[in-house]
Amino acid sequence: MKRLRRTQLLGLGVMALMLGLVAAPTAQAAPAGATAAPAAAECTGSWDGKTYWAKSPSGTSGGGYARTYWNSSTKRNCAKFWSSPYDGLASNIKLYLHDESGDYIADPPPEHPVNYHYYAGPLYTWFDATNECIHLSGSLTRGGVKYTLSTPDIRCD
Numbered sequence: 001m002k003r004l005r006r007t008q009l010l011g012l013g014v015m016a017l018m019l020g021l022v023a024a025p026t027a028q029a030a031p032a033g034a035t036a037a038p039a040a041a042e043c044t045g046s047w048d049g050k051t052y053w054a055k056s057p058s059g060t061s062g063g064g065y066a067r068t069y070w071n072s073s074t075k076r077n078c079a080k081f082w083s084s085p086y087d088g089l090a091s092n093i094k095l096y097l098h099d100e101s102g103d104y105i106a107d108p109p110p111e112h113p114v115n116y117h118y119y120a121g122p123l124y125t126w127f128d129a130t131n132e133c134i135h136l137s138g139s140l141t142r143g144g145v146k147y148t149l150s151t152p153d154i155r156c157d
Contacts, residue, residue, distance in 0.1 A: 043078030043122040045071030048155070054081075054140060054147035063147030064090060064140045068155055075128045077155050080121035081138050088117045095120035095138040095149070099127065131157060 047069050053061035066081040079097050083090030093116040098104040105123050108114040125134060133153035140147050 041122055043067075043069040043071075043080055043124075044074075045069035045076075045078055050154070052136065052149060052151045052154075054138070054149040056145050056147055063142045063145065064093065064138075064149070066095065066136050066138065066149055066151070068134070068136070070129075070155060075130050077125045077129045077134050078122045079134075079136050080119060080123070081136070081140070081149060082119045083117065083140060083142065086118060090117055090140045090142045091115055093117070093120045093138070093140040095123060095136065097123040097125065098135050098137065099125065100133050100153075129155070 047067055050067070052066045052068075054064045054066075055061055056063065062084065064081055064083045066079060069078040069080075070076075071078065077097070079095060081093060081095040083093060094106065094108065096104045096106045105126065107120045107123050108116065120138065125132075133156040135153050136149060136151045138149040
């Protein structure tokens with residue numbers, strides 16, 4: 001099975017945006033004095049019950065967590081990375097979904113950087129992910145501390 005490279009994926013994403021097949025990403029900057037969080041775009045499918053926590057430089061869990069979902073109808077995985085607590089005080093939330101070959105998709109995309117404060121994602125696999133491993137990486141800053149997310153291979157079956 002031929003794998004697409006990042007540049008090919010970018011071209012497909014741009015084409016999908018132009019055709020109106022997907023919505024353009026929106027900024028989630030927390031306005032001064034805002035109390036309500038933005039409505040979170042949801043992954044479709046079933047959650048596997050696992051939560052992957054970001055780690056601080058000292059190795060403590062916190063700052064944010066990721067979850068993955070499987071949609072058996074579309075045969076796609078979905079991932080999302082939330083700040084924790086969900087209060088808008090985190091910044092620069094970034095999420096990367098990697099396939100087995102090392103190709104990945106990112107939110108926010110590098111060519112359109114956005115300073116997310118609540119969550120990144122949802123990100124969907126761009127291939128039939130039946131029995132295909134994925135892994136997630138990402139980061140966020142909270143209280144001046146940078147937390148990093150790195151999962152082992154997941155959803156391999």
